[in-house]
Amino acid sequence: MRNLELARLLNELADLSDYVGESQFKSRAYRNAARLLETMQTPIESLAEQGQEALEAVPGIGKAIAEKIIAYLNTGVIPKHQQLLQLVPEGILEVMQVPGIGPKTARLLYEHLGVHDLESLQNALASGAVLQIPHFGEAKRQRLLRLTELIKKARQRRPLGTVYWLAQEKLHWLQQLPHVQNALVGGSIRRMQETIGDIDFLVATEHPEKVIAAFVQMPGTTEVFAQGDNRAQIFLEGGLQVDLKTVPPVSWGAGMLYITGSKAHSIRLREIAIERGLKLNEYGVWRGTECVARETEAEVYEALGLPYIPPPLRENSGEIERALQGSLPALVTREQIQGDLQTHSRWSDGQDTSEAMAQEALSQGYTYLALTDHVEMFAWQGDVFHLFRQRQREIERLNEQMAGRLVVLNGLEVNIDIDGTLDAPEELLKEAEIVVAGIHYGHGQEPEAMTRRLIRALEHPSVHILAHPTGRRFGKREPNDADWERVFRRAYELGKAVEVNGYTTRMDPPTPIVRILEQSGAWVALGTDAHRASDLRMMTLAVGLAQRGWLTAERVLNTRPLPELRAWLKEVRG
Numbered sequence: 305m306r307n308l309e310l311a312r313l314l315n316e317l318a319d320l321s322d323y324v325g326e327s328q329f330k331s332r333a334y335r336n337a338a339r340l341l342e343t344m345q346t347p348i349e350s351l352a353e354q355g356q357e358a359l360e361a362v363p364g365i366g367k368a369i370a371e372k373i374i375a376y377l378n379t380g381v382i383p384k385h386q387q388l389l390q391l392v393p394e395g396i397l398e399v400m401q402v403p404g405i406g407p408k409t410a411r412l413l414y415e416h417l418g419v420h421d422l423e424s425l426q427n428a429l430a431s432g433a434v435l436q437i438p439h440f441g442e443a444k445r446q447r448l449l450r451l452t453e454l455i456k457k458a459r460q461r462r463p464l465g466t467v468y469w470l471a472q473e474k475l476h477w478l479q480q481l482p483h484v485q486n487a488l489v490g491g492s493i494r495r496m497q498e499t500i501g502d503i504d505f506l507v508a509t510e511h512p513e514k515v516i517a518a519f520v521q522m523p524g525t526t527e528v529f530a531q532g533d534n535r536a537q538i539f540l541e542g543g544l545q546v547d548l549k550t551v552p553p554v555s556w557g558a559g560m561l562y563i564t565g566s567k568a569h570s571i572r573l574r575e576i577a578i579e580r581g582l583k584l585n586e587y588g589v590w591r592g593t594e595c596v597a598r599e600t601e602a603e604v605y606e607a608l609g610l611p612y613i614p615p616p617l618r619e620n621s622g623e624i625e626r627a628l629q630g631s632l633p634a635l636v637t638r639e640q641i642q643g644d645l646q647t648h649s650r651w652s653d654g655q656d657t658s659e660a661m662a663q664e665a666l667s668q669g670y671t672y673l674a675l676t677d678h679v680e681m682f683a684w685q686g687d688v689f690h691l692f693r694q695r696q697r698e699i700e701r702l703n704e705q706m707a708g709r710l711v712v713l714n715g716l717e718v719n720i721d722i723d724g725t726l727d728a729p730e731e732l733l734k735e736a737e738i739v740v741a742g743i744h745y746g747h748g749q750e751p752e753a754m755t756r757r758l759i760r761a762l763e764h765p766s767v768h769i770l771a772h773p774t775g776r777r778f779g780k781r782e783p784n785d786a787d788w789e790r791v792f793r794r795a796y797e798l799g800k801a802v803e804v805n806g807y808t809t810r811m812d813p814p815t816p817i818v819r820i821l822e823q824s825g826a827w828v829a830l831g832t833d834a835h836r837a838s839d840l841r842m843m844t845l846a847v848g849l850a851q852r853g854w855l856t857a858e859r860v861l862n863t864r865p866l867p868e869l870r871a872w873l874k875e876v877r878g
């Protein structure tokens with residue numbers, strides 16, 4: 305159903321038309337038609353199929369608009385819209401989207417102050433230059449400055465881990481509201497994408513107006529950006545955007561599918577529906593006016609001849625073809641994870657004691673936990689062997705206390721030097737039961753040098769796991785470049801593991817490289833890189849990233865019970 309995208313375009317056309325000073329009758333007609341489309345239940349394309357007369361028969365759609373709709377459905381553009389875009393500076397559209405700045409104000413701001421995008425708008429507001437514009441008072445200046453900053457902030461993508469738990473918290477709040485029958489976090493968060501644009505909620509309710517009225521009062525709300533019949537949009541403190549969409553309870557499954565996306569996945573599903581003489585929208589799968597499926601996602605997929613596709617795969621990157629063949633992977637799940645394979649305690653740069661880490665590991669439902677304190681941080685505090693053995697005794701005591709419940713593995717994380725050698729005495733590494741090796745300096749080497757460096761580290765006899773393979777840090781460092789096929793193939797040949805790291809600011813390797821890892825056949829170790837007990841929950845993120853890379857439990861080392869893991873740790877070292 306293309307009603308909403310068409311509505312958006314007509315609203316934009318109205319703005320553009322007002323901006324260039326065309327007759328107000330035209331822009332009013334565009335806006336009316338847009339409003340009509342937003343609430344219309346029939347897909348506009350099915351009306352259009354019956355011809356232009358059928359469109360014109362709808363009150364509010366005249367000849368001019370019917371022509372535009374048909375042009376859009378046939379070509380994907382409205383010629384008039386294209387033509388006006390040529391006349392208006394590109395960034396003006398985003399300026400007009402700031403609530404309180406209509407086309408007239410936008411034009412004044414452009415002509416007097418050269419405001420042509422959000423950036424220049426923010427400057428004109430911050431400097432006070434806007435006060436020269438007629439009817440622009442101090443209160444309005446402040447309000448618009450706040451809104452503009454919010455919009456700019458909301459555009460920046462955020463690491464999944466900085467929003468994931470907040471979204472769950474807000475979800476619980478939503479679930480408690482009266483008239484909410486069901487609620488879900490959808491969008492890129494449900495797909496476990498490494499960065500997210502906003503939070504998208506779906507609510508099933510018979511009383512959308514009441515739910516929306518309550519939603520815009522969510523604690524922490526700083527602005528209500530939009531409030532419609534079945535959608536709303538707010539900003540939280542810190543500029544995070546939160547969208548809400550409501551559907552009737554019967555349409556829960558179709559609504560889930562819609563809100564989860566991705567857009568590309570949904571578009572493919574709609575094409576498949578059409579091939580089968582069906583229509584898919586956020587309310588269900590339809591044959592004409594008869595609803596074929598809508599209550600659960602699985603039923604909707606089934607109506608399209610597909611098995612259920614898990615959200616992390618929904619990117620139109622091959623999952624639909626595999627689903628059609630019936631060969632989707634059985635993705636690894638959080639419940640299958642028996643322990644964490646990269647964590648740090650106070651013995652290096654962690655905030656918590658080994659005991660606190662172990663306690664939290666128990667609450668996570670684990671049977672083992674690898675403490676992999678950084679070697680060099682032992683060395684900063686004194687004799688590295690002495691301290692390492694002191695920690696070993698502490699671990700032994702802990703393991704006695706926790707006997708039968710949890711085993712703490714005596715591990716180390718070691719730096720990979722520029723040339724691929726390891727920055728620690730060989731004898732020490734041998735004493736550690738599990739060794740993860742990672743790059744912490746000398747990033748951004750040429751791909752060939754980086755490839756050899758990583759392979760050399762993997763070849764070191766004491767190393768089990770290549771940690772955070774690309775070294776990326778959100779907001780700080782791009783992923784290192786290497787020939788990942790070669791690196792992972794070597795890991796496979798050596799029978800060693802490559803880490804998928806779930807630490808909020810790492811999420812390493814990025815999804816496309818996890819998919820290369822999946823193809824390689826190498827073992828995968830999921831680790832949080834926890835630096836405090838509460839970080840252990842980031843395993844959810846590591847699992848999400850592994851799922852986005854199509855990984856199954858058989859490939860993930862820490863789905864194995866402890867005896868098997870221990871056998872592997874020994875075997876790797878020959």
Ligand code: DGT
Nearest residue numbers: 491492499500501502504562563564565566567570
């Ligand atoms: P984000 O927010 O940039 O991280 O990515 P998403 O995937 O969460 O995208 P968002 O927030 O724009 O939209 C949330 C979901 O709503 C999206 O995954 C699918 C659905 N959606 C949004 N716009 C459209 C659209 O134009 N067509 C269809 N079929 N679905 C849409």
Ligand code: CA
Nearest residue numbers: 491492502504
């Ligand atoms: Ca989103």
Ligand code: CA
Nearest residue numbers: 502503504547
């Ligand atoms: Ca959204």
Ligand code: ZN
Nearest residue numbers: 717742771772
């Ligand atoms: Zn590290």
